[in-house]
Amino acid sequence: MRSNAIISSDQAEALVANFADRFRDFAQVAAEAGKATLISRYGRADLAAKANQISIAVSAKDDIDLCYIKMAVAEYFSSAVGPGVVHWSGDGEITSPLPPFFREMRVVLVADVTPQMRRLRLSGRDLHHFAADGLHVRLLFPPKGSPPVWPTLGVDGRIVWPGGADRLTSRVYTIRSRNIERGEIEIDFVLHDHPTHTQSPGASFAEHAQPGDLVGLFAPAGGEIPRAQSLILCGDDTALPAIARILGELPSSAHVRLFIEIDNPECHYELRSGPNIELTYLYRDGRQAGTTRLLSETLSRLEVDNLADDLYFWAGCEFGDFVELRRLARRSWKLPRERHLVVSFWRRGFAEGEAPSADARPASGAKSR
Numbered sequence: 001m002r003s004n005a006i007i008s009s010d011q012a013e014a015l016v017a018n019f020a021d022r023f024r025d026f027a028q029v030a031a032e033a034g035k036a037t038l039i040s041r042y043g044r045a046d047l048a049a050k051a052n053q054i055s056i057a058v059s060a061k062d063d064i065d066l067c068y069i070k071m072a073v074a075e076y077f078s079s080a081v082g083p084g085v086v087h088w089s090g091d092g093e094i095t096s097p098l099p100p101f102f103r104e105m106r107v108v109l110v111a112d113v114t115p116q117m118r119r120l121r122l123s124g125r126d127l128h129h130f131a132a133d134g135l136h137v138r139l140l141f142p143p144k145g146s147p148p149v150w151p152t153l154g155v156d157g158r159i160v161w162p163g164g165a166d167r168l169t170s171r172v173y174t175i176r177s178r179n180i181e182r183g184e185i186e187i188d189f190v191l192h193d194h195p196t197h198t199q200s201p202g203a204s205f206a207e208h209a210q211p212g213d214l215v216g217l218f219a220p221a222g223g224e225i226p227r228a229q230s231l232i233l234c235g236d237d238t239a240l241p242a243i244a245r246i247l248g249e250l251p252s253s254a255h256v257r258l259f260i261e262i263d264n265p266e267c268h269y270e271l272r273s274g275p276n277i278e279l280t281y282l283y284r285d286g287r288q289a290g291t292t293r294l295l296s297e298t299l300s301r302l303e304v305d306n307l308a309d310d311l312y313f314w315a316g317c318e319f320g321d322f323v324e325l326r327r328l329a330r331r332s333w334k335l336p337r338e339r340h341l342v343v344s345f346w347r348r349g350f351a352e353g354e355a356p357s358a359d360a361r362p363a364s365g366a367k368s369r
């Protein structure tokens with residue numbers, strides 16, 4: 001599927017160069033003399049500046065991915081040039097006010113999987129081309145006690161969010177399991193300490209969830225299964241659903257070392273086991289999550305010489321460990337970009353999106369790849 005847009009600006013060449021810089025961390029980007037090409041898991045965007053015009057061509061395999069690419073381009077030009085500057089033609093015409101990557105989901109089952117983790121089974125319509133791909137989703141929580149007003153898609157491809165009393169809050173989670181035929185997915189929520197609903201909408205939603213409750217969902221929101229024969233996977237409670245998904249999809253020929261930080265042995269989580277999987281649990285023993293540095297300290301003690309040549313390193317954890325583990329992967333282990341993914345899943349003392357701007361997380365957490 002393809003769409004096109006033309007933007008007029010006397011800064012055309014500079015805007016294309018800035019566009020390339022803006023997306024370099026999240027996609028494969030090539031840029032030269034007024035031209036830029038971006039290739040991401042969602043599709044492709046080609047930009048070319050000529051005189052005072054930028055011509056934009058985007059393409060993707062389906063309407064959901066096309067919508068994501070158009071949204072990213074429109075967000076950039078709306079903030080760089082001004083709102084309403086992008087007018088798309090071609091495929092992906094808006095036929096419904098709701099974005100194609102949105103679904104309203106209904107809680108159908110609530111169950112505790114550990115003393116600190118609650119599983120919600122969510123049911124929604126037509127998940128076929130929707131939640132089949134990617135590990136993560138963005139959940140949209142309506143204000144407590146009000147019927148939800150969901151976001152719509154603007155003509156320029158950007159999301160129009162409800163405001164005022166209808167304001168939604170959103171958080172990134174992982175699809176633990178899915179049954180696409182039945183239209184169901186399961187998500188495991190860490191029940192961390194939180195004083196009020198407005199401060200921790202994710203944990204609070206899970207804590208009070210009842211069958212029938214509604215939640216919005218954007219998918220896919222990133223995350224791929226690494227393809228490698230030798231892996232180290234590590235993370236705290238929040239990364240357990242992603243680690244379980246990765247383990248479940250790896251071939252039994254892959255050798256995996258797991259390092260998992262949880263509070264105590266009662267918080268053990270069901271993970272695939274086998275002769276190819278070595279599991280080490282690290283216990284906080286009552287210390288606050290995000291304060292122990294158990295993961296980074298343990299991993300930094302591994303002998304570099306004993307690491308496999310084709311090692312893939314994956315980590316999902318609190319920001320402090322993220323910083324240390326990223327440094328370890330890049331500087332000590334010297335892993336190339338394509339053989340590690342270290343993601344900050346949350347940051348102690350900051351609600352999602354409230355971290356200082358220098359460290360602000362993109363849609364699915366601060367990443368190092």
Ligand SMILES: Cc1cc2nc3c(=O)[nH]c(=O)nc-3n(C[C@H](O)[C@H](O)[C@H](O)COP(=O)(O)OP(=O)(O)OC[C@H]3O[C@@H](n4cnc5c(N)ncnc54)[C@H](O)[C@@H]3O)c2cc1C
Nearest residue numbers: 174190192199200201202203346347348349350351352365
């Ligand atoms: C790609 C990705 C996938 C994720 N998958 C999952 C998942 O499957 N399950 C899951 O539970 N989480 C997951 N997370 C983490 C989750 O998004 C964050 O923990 C999020 O902050 C929770 O939102 P909240 O509304 O509960 O708390 P927020 O409103 O964001 O934060 C409120 C306060 O709680 C603290 N806080 C947040 N999370 C924790 C925690 N885990 N332990 C202790 N304190 C915390 C914050 O520091 C802040 O002080 C994922 C994150 C990413 C980036």
